[in-house]
Every structure is written in C-alpha cells, then in structure tokens.
Amino acid sequence: MIRCLKLLLDTYPFSKKPTGSEIPVLSNRISKYPVDITAAELAQEIVKGKTFVPVTLTEVGEKKRAQLNWKSQEIICLDFDNEKSIPDPDNPKKKIKVKDIKMTLAAALEEFKDTAMFIYTSFSHKPDHPKFRVVFALEKVCYSSNDIISTYNYFESKYPYIDTNCSEVARMFYGGKELFELNYSNRIPIVIASSINKSKNNGGGLCDFDSIRVLSNEYNSHQNPPSKVIINSNTQLNIQQDNMLEYIKSKNIDRLHTILNPNAVDFYTYSETVEHIKSQDLRLFLGINAPTFRCIFHDDNSPSASIFKSDKSNDILYCCNSSNCKFGTGNVIKCVEWLLKCNRLQALRFLRQVYKIGFHQTEWQKEQIEFLDENIRYVQSEEFSYSQPIQYKLIKNYIGDLVNFWSIAKDYLPPEHYSSEQSEVLFYASIGHFNKVYGKNKSVKRLGDRLSLFTYLKYIKKLKESEIPDRMLKESKKYIIKNKALNNQDSYNLIQHYVAYPLTQDVLVDAEDKALEYRNSEFTMKAWSWETIARTLNEEEANRVFPQMGGKKTKIREKSHKMTTEIEIVGMKLISENGWTTEKEILENVDLTIITSKTGKERQMKKIIFEFMQKYGLIKFQLNKKLSAELGIPPTVTENGVGYPRIIYKK
Numbered sequence: 149m150i151r152c153l154k155l156l157l158d159t160y161p162f163s164k165k166p167t168g169s170e171i172p173v174l175s176n177r178i179s180k181y182p183v184d185i186t187a188a189e190l191a192q193e194i195v196k197g198k199t200f201v202p203v204t205l206t207e208v209g210e211k212k213r214a215q216l217n218w219k220s221q222e223i224i225c226l227d228f229d230n231e232k233s234i235p236d237p238d239n240p241k242k243k244i245k246v247k248d249i250k251m252t253l254a255a256a257l258e259e260f261k262d263t264a265m266f267i268y269t270s271f272s273h274k275p276d277h278p279k280f281r282v283v284f285a286l287e288k289v290c291y292s293s294n295d296i297i298s299t300y301n302y303f304e305s306k307y308p309y310i311d312t313n314c315s316e317v318a319r320m321f322y323g324g325k326e327l328f329e330l331n332y333s334n335r336i337p338i339v340i341a342s343s344i345n346k347s348k349n350n351g352g353g354l355c356d357f358d359s360i361r362v363l364s365n366e367y368n369s370h371q372n373p374p375s376k377v378i379i380n381s382n383t384q385l386n387i388q389q390d391n392m393l394e395y396i397k398s399k400n401i402d403r404l405h406t407i408l409n410p411n412a413v414d415f416y417t418y419s420e421t422v423e424h425i426k427s428q429d430l431r432l433f434l435g436i437n438a439p440t441f442r443c444i445f446h447d448d449n450s451p452s453a454s455i456f457k458s459d460k461s462n463d464i465l466y467c468c469n470s471s472n473c474k475f476g477t478g479n480v481i482k483c484v485e486w487l488l489k490c491n492r493l494q495a496l497r498f499l500r501q502v503y504k505i506g507f508h509q510t511e512w513q514k515e516q517i518e519f520l521d522e523n524i525r526y527v528q529s530e531e532f533s534y535s536q537p538i539q540y541k542l543i544k545n546y547i548g549d550l551v552n553f554w555s556i557a558k559d560y561l562p563p564e565h566y567s568s569e570q571s572e573v574l575f576y577a578s579i580g581h582f583n584k585v586y587g588k589n590k591s592v593k594r595l596g597d598r599l600s601l602f603t604y605l606k607y608i609k610k611l612k613e614s615e616i617p618d619r620m621l622k623e624s625k626k627y628i629i630k631n632k633a634l635n636n637q638d639s640y641n642l643i644q645h646y647v648a649y650p651l652t653q654d655v656l657v658d659a660e661d662k663a664l665e666y667r668n669s670e671f672t673m674k675a676w677s678w679e680t681i682a683r684t685l686n687e688e689e690a691n692r693v694f695p696q697m698g699g700k701k702t703k704i705r706e707k708s709h710k711m712t713t714e715i716e717i718v719g720m721k722l723i724s725e726n727g728w729t730t731e732k733e734i735l736e737n738v739d740l741t742i743i744t745s746k747t748g749k750e751r752q753m754k755k756i757i758f759e760f761m762q763k764y765g766l767i768k769f770q771l772n773k774k775l776s777a778e779l780g781i782p783p784t785v786t787e788n789g790v791g792y793p794r795i796i797y798k799k
C-alpha cells in the first residue's frame with residue numbers, strides 16, 4: 149500500500165519565484181488547502197510550480213498557518229541554495245548573499261539516494277549555481293514540533309550551510325522546475341528531542357535551543373558517520389516508544405498533551421466517555437509505528453504484538469499473540485491498567501486527563517443511579533425471594549440479565565430528564581450493545597426475549613416511537629446510522645428506548661400479578677413471542693411487550709394460521725376418538741410440510757394451546773394414579789419408572 153502524505157499544497161502553479169504582494173496572498177491562502185497525496189503526486193505538483201508547507205494544522209482556513217496551529221508533520225525539506233552571507237562591501241551594516249558552492253546536484257543525488265524521496269531544482273537554479281531542495285519523508289507522522297526541530301537540527305549539524313530556520317516550523321517552500329526522483333519509499337527516522345528542556349518559559353517548546361545544542365553535539369561527536377545514524381532506524385524508534393511509555397508511567401500529562409494534542413471534550417454520560425477513550429489512536433499513545441512489534445507487556449524476542457481497529461466497534465485494540473504473554477487482547481484502558489498497575493477506575497481517570505475529557509454528572513443523574521443500585525441490591529437479596537415468590541421463581545435464572553439491564557441504564561443515563569412530566573430513567577441502546585457488553589455467549593434473540601419478559605412484568609417499559617421525546621429520537625437515529633456501518637445484522641442494530649422504574653411496592657405487586665398470569669397462561673420462554681401473547685391474552689398486551697413490532701406483525705401470518713388449523717383438527721380428532729389426548733400425541737400426528745422441524749411444531753403448539761383449549765372448552769391437567777384409574781388412561785412406563793401424562797380433556 150502506498151502511504152499518503154498529509155500537508156498543505158497551494159493550487160496555483162507559479163512559473164517563477166513569487167514576488168511582492170504575491171507572497172502574503174499566497175501565505176494566507178495556502179492554509180486553506182490541506183491535501184493527502186502520494187509522494188510521486190507531490191513531486192509532480194511541486195515541479196508544476198505549486199508551493200507547499202510540509203505540515204498539517206489544527207485549524208484549517210485562511211491565515212491559519214502559524215506555529216500555534218502546527219499539528220503534525222511527516223515531511224522534511226532541505227534547501228540547498230549554495231550561497232553564503234557576507235557583509236555588503238558598499239554598506240557594511242548590511243549583508244548580501246554570494247555564490248558559495250558546497251553541494252552540487254550530482255553530489256546531492258548520490259548523498260541522499262538512500263534517504264530522500266526526491267530532489268527538485270528551484271526557480272532560480274542555474275547549472276553554474278545549483279539551487280535545489282531535498283525532500284524526505286519521516287517513518288511516521290510526527291506530532292512533536294520539538295522532534296521536528298531536532299530532526300532539522302541534525303541535518304544542520306551535518307550540512308551547516310543549508311538554509312534552515314528552526315523558528316519557522318510551518319515554513320513555506322516554493323515549487324520548482326526539474327524533478328529528480330530518488331526513491332519514493334525512502335523514509336528517515338525522527339530525531340527525538342530526548343534531552344528536551346523542561347523549562348516552561350520557552351513559548352510552548354517550539355524552539356528549544358539548549359536541548360538542540362546538546363543533541364547536535366551528540367551527533368557531532370558520534371564515532372560512526374552520521375548517515376549510519378539515520379539508517380539505523382530501530383534505535384530511534386525505540387527511543388520514541390520508550391519515551392511514550394515513560395511519559396505514561398511517570399504520568400507526565402504535560403508531555404502527553406504536547407504529543408497527543410487532544411481536543412478538549414465534555415461528556416455527560418459514562419458510556420460516551422468510555423467510547424471516546426477507546427477510539428483514540430493507540431499507536432500514537434504507546435509510541436508505536438510498526439505494523440507488528442515487540443510486545444510491551446512481556447519479554448518478547450520477536451514481534452508478537454499488533455494494534456488494530458476492532459471490526460465490531462470503533463475500539464482500537466492491542467493484541468499480543470505470544471503464548472508467553474498474559475495480556476492477550478485489550479483496549480487502551482486495559483493497556484493503562486497494565487502499565488500503571490492500577491485498577492480500571494484509576495485508568496479511566498488518567499485517560500480522561502490525558503485526552504482532556506470532562507465528565508459531568510448532574511444531581512438528577514446521581515439520584516437515578518442510586519435508585520438503580522437499590523434495585524440491583526434488592527433483586528439479589530433473599531428478601532426478594534420470599535417477598536415476591538412467584539416473580540422470583542419466574543426470573544431467578546434471569547436475574548443476571550436484569551442486573552445488567554440496570555447497569556447499562558446507569559451508564560446511559562441522559563444528563564437530565566427529557567420533559568418535566570417525564571422524570572423517569574429513560575435511555576436507549578441496541579440489543580447488540582446489550583449483547584456485546586454483557587451477553588457474551590447469548591444469542592441476540594434470547595437476550596431480546598428476556599428484556600421483553602422484564603417488560604411484561606413491568607419492571608421496565610419499552611417506548612413506542614410516538615412516545616419517544618424528539619430530541620432523543622434524533623440522537624438515537626444518528627446512533628443507528630453509526631452502528632450500521634459496523635454491523636449489518638438488523639436485529640443487532642435494533643434500537644429500543646427503555647424506561648427503568650424503581651422497584652416500589654406498586655411495581656412489585658403488579659409484577660407478582662403478571663407472574664401469576666404467566667404461570668396460569670402456561671407461557672414458556674421457549675415459545676415467548678408477540679404471537680403467543682396476542683393469542684393467549686390480547687394484541688394490546690402483545691404490543692406493549694413487543695412495541696418494536698410497531699404494528700408490522702399485528703396480523704398473524706397466514707402460514708401460522710395454517711399450522712394452527714392443522715393442530716386444531718388433529719387435536720379434536722384425537723379427543724373425539726379417545727376422549728383425551730396429550731400435546732405430545734398431537735405433535736406426533738401433525739404432519740405438515742410447513743412445520744418442518746420438531747422444535748417448530750413445539751413452539752407453534754405453545755403459542756396456540758391456550759387459545760385452542762378455550763375455543764373448544766378443553767382443560768389440561770396432570771394425571772395421577774387415582775384419575776388414571778377413573779378415566780381408564782394407562783400410565784406411561786419408561787426406564788425411569790411409571791409416569792402420568794398431562795392430558796388435554798374435554799369437560
């Protein structure tokens with residue numbers, strides 16, 4: 149893959165060096181034109197005469213080119229004008245430039261063949277007075293202007309005659325005439341300003357001469373030829389990585405801010421905060437630029453680790469494939485927990501500081517969280533099991549899901565209630581999200597069924613579209629669009645708006661009544677559906693429990709009608725022949741191509757059995773020894789012993 153370079157590139161092709169008023173106009177205009185192009189394209193544009201600035205800016209627009217707006221840089225350009233300044237013989241107070249050839253074009257082509265991408269001659273180049281620029285690409289995007297300065301300074305120490313000016317980080321380079329390609333894939337490492345002066349009086353550290361001098365001396369006194377230092381990129385890269393880990397471990401927030409340059413943001417829900425954190429550039433954060441690299445969490449001899457974007461969410465993940473590593477896979481929060489040896493809460497606090505995230509909870513939110521916590525404690529208490537025995541029995545296997553529901557509600561609480569009448573805890577989430585956060589091994593359908601059971605019991609309320617406040621509906625629609633890109637499964641993306649209630653005595657009494665109704669109606673979770681409720685109770689109740697059906701399925705499908713009729717005919721036939729039957733016997737005798745699977749038949753039976761019995765005045769009861777003898781129905785004998793069936797019987 150060809151890497152694209154980000155920089156500013158003017159649109160006007162000059163045929164000679166800009167002069168006079170052309171210059172300020174150009175200078176103001178160029179910051180409106182950020183581009184993302186390949187090295188080869190850039191080279192072509194430059195020799196058309198277009199001006200470039202090898203940086204990206206934090207703010208794009210007219211007159212935005214300034215050191216303060218410097219954001220990142222991945223190109224280094226050296227200006228060889230083969231001139232020197234001498235005092236003007238006519239006016240000793242002034243200086244003039246005279247020809248002083250230090251590097252010919254041919255020498256440059258040889259000198260930079262393994263490091264630079266290309267060389268171009270400037271507008272004023274002449275064969276007897278070579279003037280050209282050498283263009284390099286950095287191995288990775290650099291976010292520290294100090295490091296750019298020290299990289300330039302390295303070159304300055306090696307080629308003292310080049311025209312560089314470290315105070316001008318966002319320097320403009322004019323286009324030129326002739327292109328000399330070297331190798332567009334050549335890359336050079338960033339020279340890290342490792343001995344950066346911590347002084348706070350250096351205006352944001354853009355020009356830190358002391359540290360640069362230290363660094364220059366290091367390079368000057370280096371035993372190896374300097375070109376070797378450039379090629380030996382690993383040394384430099386490791387410094388970069390170590391530095392970031394060092395800054396993280398020492399919680400050097402100032403330095404991390406300089407490098408990461410985060411935009412301050414404010415959030416009101418916990419979930420937004422965490423999502424924002426997890427989507428940050430983890431490579432930049434850890435100072436890593438290789439596709440695979442030596443794991444930072446174990447003693448790694450070969451590159452076992454990589455960083456990639458999860459295909460299911462926006463999360464950026466770190467993964468170590470080594471069997472010797474206990475880290476495995478994790479996002480930035482886990483990385484910080486490991487690096488700082490801290491807990492999750494501390495890691496989140498640290499990351500909120502690093503990424504300038506404000507997290508505000510309103511008084512209302514705090515209050516709602518308290519009552520949701522109380523709900524969670526209550527359903528897990530013994531008190532719940534003896535005070536509300538019927539509902540307890542019904543949901544005891546699903547209490548974990550209910551607790552998870554309330555936990556998610558806490559994370560998604562809006563900062564305020566949406567209207568004055570609506571003081572309820574109202575939030576939205578997709579089933580897929582519930583599944584992702586808590587239901588690891590559960591099917592989306594089963595999770596959805598449980599949420600609808602909680603709705604049936606009136607612990608929670610699902611809102612119909614018409615009941616959702618406008619502001620919230622708009623937000624959730626955006627959320628759907630965002631998620632569609634990540635997962636195409638419709639059931640996964642289905643957004644539901646929920647209200648969570650405090651478990652007051654009223655709520656618990658209602659739920660106990662509903663749990664009894666569930667038992668009397670012989671509902672099962674296996675056959676739990678809109679249709680079951682509609683047939684057994686009524687459509688209104690089915691719509692309350694499954695509002696997402698939105699009237700779309702309010703007509704029981706034709707196919708389902710056929711099955712129902714078939715089951716009824718078989719059932720009544722068996723009863724008229726023998727006086728009684730069982731669900732099992734009916735199922736064995738239903739032979740319909742429409743109902744293909746055994747479980748399909750069972751499910752259909754569960755859906756219609758109540759309605760079927762009411763319609764024909766049937767009752768269903770468990771046989772025992774006495775009734776078995778009275779009715780002359782023999783017990784069933786299996787390897788487990790004698791058993792009595794539940795029979796369906798006409799009164």
Ligand SMILES: [Zn+2]
Pocket residue numbers: 443444445446448452453468469470472473474475476
């Ligand atoms: Zn590892």
